Amino acid sequence: MPAIQFDVLIPDSAAVQLQGVFENAMDKLVDAGKLTSAEVTHDHAPTLYEGVEDGLREDRDDLHDAQVHRYLIRVEGQTGSMNQLAMVLSRFLTPQADLPRDAVLLEQEQNYEVDATYPWAVEIRR
Numbered sequence: 621m622p623a624i625q626f627d628v629l630i631p632d633s634a635a636v637q638l639q640g641v642f643e644n645a646m647d648k649l650v651d652a653g654k655l656t657s658a659e660v661t662h663d664h665a666p667t668l669y670e671g672v673e674d675g676l677r678e679d680r681d682d683l684h685d686a687q688v689h690r691y692l693i694r695v696e697g698q699t700g701s702m703n704q705l706a707m708v709l710s711r712f713l714t715p716q717a718d719l720p721r722d723a724v725l726l727e728q729e730q731n732y733e734v735d736a737t738y739p740w741a742v743e744i745r746r
Contacts (some may be wrong), residue, residue: 623694623745624706627668628713629676630738634687635662638738641712642691656697666690676739685738691744702744713740 634668639662646658665690673688698705714736720726
């Protein structure tokens with residue numbers, strides 16, 4: 621069963637809530653016929669690849685009390701790509717940027733980048 625793995629630097633107080641957000645999104649996709657089934661598991665203390673936690677903590681002094689939590693989202697029968705699904709789910713972790721309509725201004729896209737609410741790393745597992 622393919623899966624999307626999110627490692628998220630998040631305070632413990634918000635971690636269970638995020639699991640519920642992912643579960644609700646998966647339920648809606650199953651109900652809409654975009655997936656045949658989905659399961660979300662939450663690991664409170666995952667084993668991480670070297671450097672992942674340091675990368676998530678970089679420039680995020682506001683999250684010094686946060687821990688890395690892993691959300692593994694297993695799906696079956698998806699109608700689109702796993703990468704597309706992962707990017708849709710990442711919207712729960714990074715707010716939408718307010719982009720200008722002017723194409724010239726958009727050429728300087730780094731000026732409009734928005735920090736993630738909770739820093740995250742994603743891996744597609746097949």
